[in-house]
Amino acid sequence: MKRTLALLSLSASTLFAQGTTPDMLLKPPKDSWPAYHGDYSGKRHSASAQITPENVGGLTLAWAYQTGANAQIKASPLVVDGKIYFSTPDNVYAVDARSGHQIWHYTYPPNKGFHIGSRGVSMYGEWLYFMTPDSHLICLNAKDGTVRWNVAVADAQRGYWTSMSPLIIRNHVLVGVSGDFDNLTGFLKSVDPETGATQWRWDSTPPSGTPGATTGGMTWMTGTYDPESDTVYWGTGNPTPVLNGDVRPGDNPDTCSIVAIDPNTGKKKWAFQASPHDTHDWDAVEIPVLVDAEFGGAPRKMLMQASRNGYFFVLDRLTGKNLLTTPFGPVNWAKGLDAKGQPIPNPAKEPKPDGRLIAPDEGGLTNYRSPSFDPKTGLFVVSAHPSYGVYFNKPADGAFGWAGADYGVWGKGVLEAIDYKTGKVKWTHELGSGGSGAGVLTTESGLTFTGDAQGSVLALRTSDGKTLWHAGMGQGMQSSPVTYELDGRQFVLSSGGGVMFAWALPEK
Amino acid sequence: MTRYFCVLAGAWVAATLAFGQAPQPPAAPAKPAQTFPAELVKAGENLFVQDCAFCHGRDTGGGESGPDLTRSKIVADDVDGNQIGPVVRNGRNAMPRFTVTDQQLAGLTAFIHTQKSIAESQKGGRKGVDPKDLATGDIEKGKQYFNGTGKCNSCHSPTGDLAGVAKRNEGLRLMQRLMYPRGAKVKVSVTTASGETVSGTRAYVDEFTIALRDAAGRYHSWPASKVKVQTDDPAEAHVDLLAKYTDDDIHNLMTYLMTLK
Numbered sequence: 001m002k003r004t005l006a007l008l009s010l011s012a013s014t015l016f017a018q019g020t021t022p023d024m025l026l027k028p029p030k031d032s033w034p035a036y037h038g039d040y041s042g043k044r045h046s047a048s049a050q051i052t053p054e055n056v057g058g059l060t061l062a063w064a065y066q067t068g069a070n071a072q073i074k075a076s077p078l079v080v081d082g083k084i085y086f087s088t089p090d091n092v093y094a095v096d097a098r099s100g101h102q103i104w105h106y107t108y109p110p111n112k113g114f115h116i117g118s119r120g121v122s123m124y125g126e127w128l129y130f131m132t133p134d135s136h137l138i139c140l141n142a143k144d145g146t147v148r149w150n151v152a153v154a155d156a157q158r159g160y161w162t163s164m165s166p167l168i169i170r171n172h173v174l175v176g177v178s179g180d181f182d183n184l185t186g187f188l189k190s191v192d193p194e195t196g197a198t199q200w201r202w203d204s205t206p207p208s209g210t211p212g213a214t215t216g217g218m219t220w221m222t223g224t225y226d227p228e229s230d231t232v233y234w235g236t237g238n239p240t241p242v243l244n245g246d247v248r249p250g251d252n253p254d255t256c257s258i259v260a261i262d263p264n265t266g267k268k269k270w271a272f273q274a275s276p277h278d279t280h281d282w283d284a285v286e287i288p289v290l291v292d293a294e295f296g297g298a299p300r301k302m303l304m305q306a307s308r309n310g311y312f313f314v315l316d317r318l319t320g321k322n323l324l325t326t327p328f329g330p331v332n333w334a335k336g337l338d339a340k341g342q343p344i345p346n347p348a349k350e351p352k353p354d355g356r357l358i359a360p361d362e363g364g365l366t367n368y369r370s371p372s373f374d375p376k377t378g379l380f381v382v383s384a385h386p387s388y389g390v391y392f393n394k395p396a397d398g399a400f401g402w403a404g405a406d407y408g409v410w411g412k413g414v415l416e417a418i419d420y421k422t423g424k425v426k427w428t429h430e431l432g433s434g435g436s437g438a439g440v441l442t443t444e445s446g447l448t449f450t451g452d453a454q455g456s457v458l459a460l461r462t463s464d465g466k467t468l469w470h471a472g473m474g475q476g477m478q479s480s481p482v483t484y485e486l487d488g489r490q491f492v493l494s495s496g497g498g499v500m501f502a503w504a505l506p507e508k
Numbered sequence: 509m510t511r512y513f514c515v516l517a518g519a520w521v522a523a524t525l526a527f528g529q530a531p532q533p534p535a536a537p538a539k540p541a542q543t544f545p546a547e548l549v550k551a552g553e554n555l556f557v558q559d560c561a562f563c564h565g566r567d568t569g570g571g572e573s574g575p576d577l578t579r580s581k582i583v584a585d586d587v588d589g590n591q592i593g594p595v596v597r598n599g600r601n602a603m604p605r606f607t608v609t610d611q612q613l614a615g616l617t618a619f620i621h622t623q624k625s626i627a628e629s630q631k632g633g634r635k636g637v638d639p640k641d642l643a644t645g646d647i648e649k650g651k652q653y654f655n656g657t658g659k660c661n662s663c664h665s666p667t668g669d670l671a672g673v674a675k676r677n678e679g680l681r682l683m684q685r686l687m688y689p690r691g692a693k694v695k696v697s698v699t700t701a702s703g704e705t706v707s708g709t710r711a712y713v714d715e716f717t718i719a720l721r722d723a724a725g726r727y728h729s730w731p732a733s734k735v736k737v738q739t740d741d742p743a744e745a746h747v748d749l750l751a752k753y754t755d756d757d758i759h760n761l762m763t764y765l766m767t768l769k
Contacts, residue, residue, distance in 0.1 A: 116562040330751060352755075354642055354759055355642065355759075357755055357758055388688075388750045392636075396633040398635070402565065402571060402572075409684065434602060452715060453714075470716060
């Protein structure tokens with residue numbers, strides 16, 4: 001069977017494109033969005049420039065695909081060979097990128113994992129990789145959605161679940177895990193795309209039960225990759241127990257961190273800790289965006305992250321050395337910065353029996369939704385969430401899992417354009433009460449696409465944040481937009497609830 | 509004060525067991541504890557783990573971002589899903605809506621009530637936020653803050669709108685509303701291009717649309733860019749204070765407000 005398939009695809013290659021190749025992932029063509037971030041850098045910036053600030057006012061609906069299901073789309077869709085692939089928990093959809101009609105729909109059997117979201121599938125050749133709520137990695141045939149293999153990447157019985165879109169580098173499928181409700185070790189795993197066999201595993205924290213040590217450091221978002229230095233950059237989650245820091249003294253290394261990892265071996269090169277000894281659930285899994293540009297008068301290979309804890313970090317990505325740390329909204333939990341540019345947590349702001357008012361709230365000043373970097377303006381555009389929460393912890397809450405309680409007090413959504421050289425916010429654009437779950441896409445023509453808190457998809461001018469176009473989708477966008485060109489027409493995809501919308505200029 | 513408060517908190521727990529958070533004399537006839545078939549509870553648990561547990565915790569005692577359902581007023585007031593059902597099916601605040609069958613809803617309701625009974629049967633050292641945890645401040649200092657630095661008295665009065673506020677809102681709910689009165693009515697006046705002004709309670713707002721409900725209860729909306737809007741949002745002053753409070757300010761204020769019964 002396998003041999004027949006291989007022969008078949010080989011003969012087809014001369015006539016038709018067939019999935020992704022390593023070269024394509026390094027330099028995605030304009031007719032594709034072949035990986036979670038589009039390219040490896042995490043900039044979520046497209047060279048497509050048919051839709052411009054001048055003509056975007058005429059943007060119209062090309063098609064809408066309705067899953068007809070309860071689940072909101074939280075996936076960043078892939079676009080390869082004129083087909084769109086995206087997921088919701090237990091479901092993968094293949095849709096025609098021209099018309100929006102369904103090609104196939106795969107359903108995973110009912111299971112007891114958390115069905116909190118699915119960030120999307122990944123592609124290697126003609127195979128798709130999909131992570132399930134009960135921590136399995138499924139390899140599907142992109143032609144018809146049939147299962148090639150199914151392996152468990154973590155033990156769902158112990159409290160792990162998965163929702164992320166794997167990062168594919170050559171023949172490595174990098175998968176991360178979630179699991180804050182039990183004291184579990186976080187890890188990143190490299191899996192063989194052909195067999196599902198584990199190639200290596202990097203643990204962010206010691207095994208559960210190690211005396212005095214922390215657990216946690218989950219790896220639940222897709223990292224980025226620098227081909228030149230052959231380095232993977234990955235964000236790690238908060239330590240556990242989450243709100244009780246007393247039982248895990250010290251910095252809790254490699255939790256709430258940005259780590260640089262060798263994709264061949266899983267060996268750590270360096271780590272920068274965004275939140276030492278976190279007690280507020282502020283993962284540092286937000287996209288580590290890779291930018292080559294000038295900083296301090298010299299060309300630099302940088303990594304930028306707008307972190308959930310409220311700080312914007314610029315690092316030298318070859319060494320992990322900090323170039324800039326600055327808050328991008330209200331932050332009240334740190335005493336200052338240490339010599340490494342890491343915030344120093346204020347012990348008085350740890351959760352207490354009578355509550356502590358903390359900025360930002362647990363959802364953070366930003367979160368999983370992707371930011372975008374626009375090279376032309378040097379603006380890092382992020383969907384921020386200025387907010388306050390109240391955090392509680394008392395002895396009765398114990399030392400397992402959440403171990404406390406916290407409640408959002410107030411928050412709103414604001415799109416912020418940060419000048420990476422200074423950390424100063426050049427413009428803001430209000431997104432509404434509560435906040436928005438939408439990520440950001442910028443394009444070469446000077447446009448920024450995102451969504452507001454009430455369910456509108458927006459096109460803004462990147463240079464000043466002015467609204468140029470909008471459309472109500474009926475439900476808030478919980479994913480990050482993508483764009484592609486087909487038949488000479490540029491499409492922008494945005495999801496609203498369980499519907500995928502494709503926007504384009506009117507056909508001529 | 510502390511002792512007085514503990515007595516009251518004890519009464520509150522008893523009242524919660526029987527009636528939800530509305531304080532009732534202990535002698536009042538008790539609502540019988542709801543019991544459910546084991547299979548229904550199990551089915552409800554399976555669905556709860558999939559769709560609810562991330563936010564509300566696997567044991568319904570609160571998880572990431574969602575409230576502790578064992579202390580929820582909605583759950584306390586619920587009979588056979590009559591309060592829980594609308595929240596599940598319509599959503600609430602940050603919670604999305606879910607399409608569930610009546611049978612699925614019955615399972616969820618059974619599981620949530622069962623977990624509530626289990627949580628409440630735990631004596632002492634109960635997880636979560638107890639009203640008595642929150643009375644750590646100084647009444648006098650709270651009063652001073654109310655009338656001084658906080659300027660709370662420019663909008664509120666302990667003998668006016670806040671008379672009995674601690675009776676209407678207890679524990680965590682009082683603290684949350686002190687910091688930000690979610691859902692407080694916002695008054696708006698909209699003046700159209702033709703010079704007509706319509707006033708009422710804001711019903712919707714985004715970047716593009718403003719809507720209000722007038723005194724007769726009718727909904728009106730306009731394109732935001734074509735009208736002049738005057739907004740009176742009493743909660744804005746609370747947002748301004750969030751950046752100024754010390755934790756002591758909040759606890760003093762909270763302890764003072766707890767005396768307004």
